[in-house]
Amino acid sequence: MDNQPTVCIVGSINMDLTITTEKMPMQGETVLGKDFATYPGGKGANQAVAASRLGANVHMIGAVGTDAFGEKLLAHLKKEGINTQGMRTDPSQPTGIANIILSEDDNRIIVAPGANKSVLPDLVDKQKELIKQSDVILMQLEIPMETVLHTLAIASKFQVPVILNPAPYQKLPEALLAKAAYFTPNEIEAEAIKESPLFSSIQKKLIVTEGSEGVTFYENNSQQWIPGHPVEVKDTTGAGDTFNGAFAAEIANGASIREAVTFANAAAALSVTKIGAQGGMPTRQEVKERIPQYRGRHG
Numbered sequence: 001m002d003n004q005p006t007v008c009i010v011g012s013i014n015m016d017l018t019i020t021t022e023k024m025p026m027q028g029e030t031v032l033g034k035d036f037a038t039y040p041g042g043k044g045a046n047q048a049v050a051a052s053r054l055g056a057n058v059h060m061i062g063a064v065g066t067d068a069f070g071e072k073l074l075a076h077l078k079k080e081g082i083n084t085q086g087m088r089t090d091p092s093q094p095t096g097i098a099n100i101i102l103s104e105d106d107n108r109i110i111v112a113p114g115a116n117k118s119v120l121p122d123l124v125d126k127q128k129e130l131i132k133q134s135d136v137i138l139m140q141l142e143i144p145m146e147t148v149l150h151t152l153a154i155a156s157k158f159q160v161p162v163i164l165n166p167a168p169y170q171k172l173p174e175a176l177l178a179k180a181a182y183f184t185p186n187e188i189e190a191e192a193i194k195e196s197p198l199f200s201s202i203q204k205k206l207i208v209t210e211g212s213e214g215v216t217f218y219e220n221n222s223q224q225w226i227p228g229h230p231v232e233v234k235d236t237t238g239a240g241d242t243f244n245g246a247f248a249a250e251i252a253n254g255a256s257i258r259e260a261v262t263f264a265n266a267a268a269a270l271s272v273t274k275i276g277a278q279g280g281m282p283t284r285q286e287v288k289e290r291i292p293q294y295r296g297r298h299g
Contacts, residue, residue: 005252007051007245008086008134010061010124010151011044012116012142013077014096015069016237016277024103039276040076041098042116043140043167046238046277050245051138052081054267055284056252059134061086061127062143063118069095070115086127090118096142102275105233111142111168119143121150132158135252138244140165145173152179163251165244166193177202182251184209184244207261209243211236215265219257226261229269229290238277243268246287266290 019033040049044062052058060082064070066089073095077084096114100107124131124147131137137155139148139162148164152175155162161181166172169189177198183206185193190208193199204218214227246267250260267287274280282290 004055004057005135005249005254006059006133007048007056007136007138007248007252008059008061008127008131009044009048009051009138009248010119010143010147011047011138011140012042012096012113012119013040013045013060013062013064013073013087014042014098014111014114014116015039015073016041016098016100018100018102018237018276020102022103024101024106024108037276039278040073041238041277042096043142043165043241045073045077046241046281047138047140047165047245047248048077048082049080049278050242050267050271050281051249052245053281053283054246054249054287056249057083059083059086059127059130061119061124061130063088063090063093063115063123065089065093065095065115066091067095069097086123086130088115088118088123090115093118100237102235102237105236107235107237109237113142116143119147121147123147124151124154128154131155131160134160136160136248137162138165138248139163140167140244141170142168145170149173149175152176161251163244163248165240167240172196174198181205182207182247184240184247186210186240207247207257209240209268211239215243215261217257217261224258226265229266231269231273233272235275235280236272238281239268239272241277242271242281245281262291263287
């Protein structure tokens with residue numbers, strides 16, 4: 001890709017501990033699982049991998065522990081072509097993990113943040129020049145809110161647009177609502193955002209992912225909708241992260257909102273056809289084959 005766009009992701013990195021079962025257990029119930037595997041994960045790392053595979057120059061600011069999971073995850077990021085100069089190794093915390101249960105074409109997830117709690121403002125301060133040189137900053141809420149706000153302030157100073165994926169959802173401070181360029185909630189998170197007194201002022205910043213139903217967004221002051229793509233679903237874990245990484249990569253690349261959403265929607269659909277949050281994340285060529293009419297800024 002000409003003029004390769006730069007995306008800086010400030011966020012989480014986890015090892016996903018994934019088990020598949022034919023029946024989701026009820027409270028207090030034990031069921032037998034079918035398969036167990038470990039996969040690289042964490043919303044920040046997932047989004048970084050998605051953006052990198054789709055042609056962006058990606059920098060990751062985050063943290064892992066000094067354990068085997070941390071070593072493996074850092075090696076994986078580098079293998080995916082992601083710059084890890086902004087990563088911290090914290091000897092006092094274990095690497096973050098996510099316990100994932102896959103059943104009936106859906107998932108349930110419990111996250112233990114671990115070293116993700118070490119992604120603090122001082123770590124971001126060390127990477128100010130990197131933020132300044134980025135085309136887009138992408139963040140989520142698996143790191144401390146103080147770090148999200150601190151990063152937003154630095155990005156605003158350098159006039160670098162910020163995309164916030166408000167997941168897992170928590171109340172969003174007014175400064176965040178006012179200064180972020182885009183919000184990418186799912187339907188449940190979008191409903192929670194509506195409770196904010198500032199909702200009317202940020203409504204047009206929302207790009208709402210609706211799973212197989214598609215995506216709604218605003219263009220020229222009117223709400224638009226792009227339908228989902230029919231695919232054979234194997235694992236929905238990471239679909240939202242694929243959307244976010246793809247959307248960030250395209251916005252950084254100078255695409256319009258419609259172009260970026262169209263591209264990200266197709267990428268997310270492809271991602272659910274394989275097991276693992278990152279397992280099905282597509283390449284740029286695979287997405288273009290899914291939407292052959294797509295042009296974008298650089299094709």
